[in-house]
Structure formats: C-alpha cells, structure tokens
Amino acid sequence: MLYLCATPIGNLEDMTFRAIRILREVDLIAAEDTRRTRKLLTHFEIHTPLIRFDENCKATVAEKILERLQAGESVAVVSDAGLPAICDPGADLVRLAIDAGIKVCPVPGANAALSALICSGLDTKKIFFAGFAPKTKKNRREFLEKLSTTEATIIFYEAPHRLKNFLAELAEIFGEREIVLARELTKVHEEFLRGKISELLEKISEPRGEFVVVVEGKKFSEPPPPEENLLDFYEKLLAQGLEKKSAMREAAKKFNVSRREIYNALIKEQK
Numbered sequence: 001m002l003y004l005c006a007t008p009i010g011n012l013e014d015m016t017f018r019a020i021r022i023l024r025e026v027d028l029i030a031a032e033d034t035r036r037t038r039k040l041l042t043h044f045e046i047h048t049p050l051i052r053f054d055e056n057c058k059a060t061v062a063e064k065i066l067e068r069l070q071a072g073e074s075v076a077v078v079s080d081a082g083l084p085a086i087c088d089p090g091a092d093l094v095r096l097a098i099d100a101g102i103k104v105c106p107v108p109g110a111n112a113a114l115s116a117l118i119c120s121g122l123d124t125k126k127i128f129f130a131g132f133a134p135k136t137k138k139n140r141r142e143f144l145e146k147l148s149t150t151e152a153t154i155i156f157y158e159a160p161h162r163l164k165n166f167l168a169e170l171a172e173i174f175g176e177r178e179i180v181l182a183r184e185l186t187k188v189h190e191e192f193l194r195g196k197i198s199e200l201l202e203k204i205s206e207p208r209g210e211f212v213v214v215v216e217g218k219k220f221s222e223p224p225p226p227e228e229n230l231l232d233f234y235e236k237l238l239a240q241g242l243e244k245k246s247a248m249r250e251a252a253k254k255f256n257v258s259r260r261e262i263y264n265a266l267i268k269e270q271k
C-alpha cells in the first residue's frame with residue numbers, strides 16, 4: 001500500500017491520530033525534506049526509516065520505492081506541509097503506483113487551499129484550484145487571462161516576495177473583484193485580509209509569511225441590450241467627451257469585464 005499522508009501546515013495539533021499510526025506502521029516514509037520531517041517524527045515519537053523524495057531525485061527514488069512496494073512493503077509519502085501531491089511531490093509516484101497495480105490510500109488532514117477557502121466567505125460551491133501561477137510573465141498572463149472568465153472561486157498559492165506583483169497583475173486582468181488573503185494559516189499570526197484586489201494591494205506593504213489567495217469568480221451580470229455592443233458603448237462614451245481611461249472603466253463596469261478585455265477587443269477590431 002502507498003499512503004498519501006497529510007502533515008500539519010503550521011499547528012502540530014493538526015496531525016491526525018491516524019497519520020501518526022500509519023507513519024509508525026509503514027516500512028518506509030518518503031519525505032520531501034528529511035530533516036524537517038525528522039523533527040515532526042521525533043515530536044510524535046515515530047521511528048520509521050526515512051528516504052528523501054523531492055523534485056530533484058524523484059525519478060530515481062520513485063523506482064526504489066516502487067520496488068519495495070512490489071515486494072509487499074508499505075510506504076507513506078509526506079511533504080513538508082499539508083497534503084502530498086498538492087503543489088508538492090507525490091503525484092508522479094501515485095501515477096506510477098496505480099500503473100503498477102499497487103493500492104493507494106489517502107490519510108487526509110491539513111491543506112492550505114481548503115483551509116483558506118472555508119474561511120474566505122466566498123462561494124464554495126464551485127471552486128478552481130490554480131496552485132502557483134507560472135513564474136514567467138508571459139505564461140503567467142496567459143494563465144490568468146484564461147482563468148479570468150471562470151465563475152468558480154479561484155484558489156492560488158503565492159510566495160510572499162511575489163505577492164504584490166501577482167496582485168497587481170490580477171487587478172489588471174480580473175478587474176475589481178473580492179479577494180481574501182489567508183496568511184499564516186493555523187499559526188500564531190494567522191490572519192484573513194478581505195477586500196477588493198486594489199484595496200488589498202494598498203494595504204500590504206511588505207508581505208511576510210505564507211499566503212493563499214482566494215479570488216471571487218466572475219459574476220455574469222444581466223446581458224446588455226442586444227443592440228448595445230461593448231465597443232459601441234465605449235465609443236459612445238468617448239464621443240461624449242470622456243477620457244479613454246474613464247470610458248474603459250465605465251464600459252468595464254457596465255459589461256462586467258476587465259479593462260484588459262476591452263483593450264483586447266479594441267486591438268482585435270483594429271486588425
């Protein structure tokens with residue numbers, strides 16, 4: 001059996017009884033960072049052998065783990081925090097195990113994305129887990145543009161040093177939306193910052209700690225009258241003497257789209 005075993009995302013009390021038992025009983029624990037996991041295991045008096053399993057060594061180590069699983073041993077995978085295979089190593093191993101006919105078993109527990117979502121106050125019926133946005137600007141913009149039309153609440157992970165830039169791009173591509181920044185979940189300095197993207201951008205100066213960004217999905221407003229096209233409306237505002245920026249803002253509000261979408265539509269029409 002291959003166990004996918006959750007560990008705390010901050011508060012050690014979030015370790016489950018079952019996780020402790022499974023980690024004691026398995027033959028081997030595959031851990032992203034063995035030093036970090038060793039501390040956790042020591043705290044819970046778990047003495048099972050550890051093997052390093054991270055992005056750099058996963059190809060070779062996965063083979064070793066599979067051999068042991070096929071020989072009848074049981075293995076648990078843990079990441080540094082939360083659920084393995086969620087923006088952490090583990091997913092490839094699960095695929096390989098399934099293909100080799102080995103059973104996989106979840107040992108659920110803490111997870112940053114869902115912990116942030118349930119306290120966000122945003123819609124939880126339709127959700128989209130986006131994980132980390134791509135690091136390169138072009139890929140990131142494409143990624144965000146595709147996501148900007150989903151009605152589902154979107155959950156992102158983001159590193160603190162990239163957060164401000166990420167929020168600025170979100171504001172530009174998504175327009176004004178409600179967001180929640182869930183910071184340091186389950187830790188001493190846990191907090192939830194709520195507001196429009198632009199408001200939170202102003203509020204956070206030097207973000208510190210770990211963040212989950214939960215973003216309201218796109219709201220589809222009443223369809224505009226059929227004779228009224230987005231660009232016609234924009235042109236009409238310009239003809240009334242409005243500055244381009246204000247006309248875009250007004251049109252974006254009326255049609256519930258981002259200014260970038262209007263900009264893209266204008267470029268398309270010029271082609």
Ligand code: SAM
Binds near residue numbers: 009079212
């Ligand atoms: N596997 C983990 C899970 O199940 O949530 C996620 C690991 S991912 C490499 C790390 C990211 O998760 C961080 O950059 C941050 O966005 C988010 N995260 C992890 N712990 C957190 C916490 N205590 N508070 C807020 N965000 C957290």
